[in-house]
Amino acid sequence: MDELPLPPLLHIDSVGHQTREAAALRRRAARGELLRLATGTYVAADLWQASxxxxxxxxxxxxxxxxxxxxxxxxxxxxxxxxxxxxxxxxxxxxxxxxxxxxxxxxxxxxxxxxxxxxxxxxxxxxxxxxxxxxxxxxxxxxxxxxxxxxxxxxxxxxxxxxxxxxxxxxxxxxxxxxxxxxxxxxxxxADAGAESAGESWCRVLLRQLGAPPPVLQQAFPWAGGRDVVDFWWPEFGIVLEFDGLSKYTQARWLKGRTPSRVVVDEKIREDRIRDRPEVRGFGRTVWDELEHPVKLRAELLRVGLPLRTAY
Incomplete structure (x- = not known):
């Protein structure tokens, strides 16, 4: 779990139920300044909304x-x-x-x-x-x-x-x-340690249900300036599939100081670099919406040339 401090909880028990402090907490809750989480326990409403x-x-x-x-x-x-x-x-x-x-x-x-x-x-x-x-x-x-x-x-x-x-x-x-x-x-x-997010795990389950061959997870493609790591790779077919979760464009660990628009540009450059590799014959992407509607994921897999062993 991250080490950022949580908003403090305010407890009536700690000040006494019949005290002025307890009455003040109740008034603040009535005004919407505090949110009641349990009997006698509150948190600042603005800090709750920001969490x-x-x-x-x-x-x-x-x-x-x-x-x-x-x-x-x-x-x-x-x-x-x-x-x-x-x-x-x-x-x-x-x-x-x-x-x-x-x-x-x-x-x-x-x-x-x-x-x-x-x-x-x-x-x-x-x-x-x-x-x-x-x-x-x-x-x-x-x-x-x-x-x-x-x-x-x-x-x-x-x-x-x-x-x-x-x-x-x-x-x-x-x-x-x-x-x-x-x-x-x-x-x-x-289960596989190579899945980096819940979305990738869900995608793995759907790939199995759709009859896709087992992919290699987090395959690295080295190049002169570093290496490009892809989420799913089928070496026998030369197919890459990337899962694009929202976190890639919103969370600091992925942004690394860049704006979301810069991430989009960098991702396009990265995709072109991967597509240009001789061993890569197809490049697909999937997003949360396609996980919720697997027929869309199936269509994307067929579009890039990945054979599926079962009908959906």
Missing amino acids: TPRRRHVLRALAVVDRLDARVVVSHRSAAAVHDVPVIGEWPERVHVTDPARRSTQTSTGVVRHAAPLTPEEARVVRSLRVTSPARTAVDLALTSSFRDGVAALDGVLHSRSSTRDELTAVLDARPTARGRVGARRALSF
Whole structure:
């Protein structure tokens, strides 16, 4: 998870419910200056609006967990938010926790309590939160989510090196009676550290469903000034496929001091350089919209000459 400080939470408990300070917090909330995250816990509304959806969910977790039993551990998508494990879709409104003392999962206002065993090694303390380890988090998501979402989480922890395949396998093996274990095993077998984002993971799943041959991930093409790395490469067909996520044009780690328009120009120059290589016979691109409508991705793959073994 990034090291930027989160907006501070304001707690009525810390000032006393009947104090002037508590009354002032309530008045500020009534005026819209503060946002109530949980009973007696607020955050500045402007700082909330300036936060990313993932960081907002971490704030929800911090607000909620203070009022729960000490034995519970933040888990599933909520733990993914804390560890910055890739997920697809919206962050949940409710905070997910695992309670090893429960016999069944319970959903209540603001919280989903999962019933599952938990070893001391599978918990961490991050930002004062007790949270499942990256390996346990990814396995929990693989057990309870779709194949696509499980792959995204497993790819993410492998790519970030926060977990190894052996660690993930050990965590999954320790849950022999868990529902979803067969699907989780399939997702782990398919997981690949080469996927750099949730979008690339989703694209990998769709490529498999569309009958594309397995691609090489993050293939490097050296040239005199450096090297160009492509997302998907099929050497036997000379086909390149790039996934263009919005982050490439908005996030600092990709912009590297450039404007978005400069990134577009540089990307065009890079594409031309790759296309000019003798081993490259086709160059395709895909975006989030095509992942949501796979027929468009299929058309792009056929356009660049990639054979597909199944109909869609």
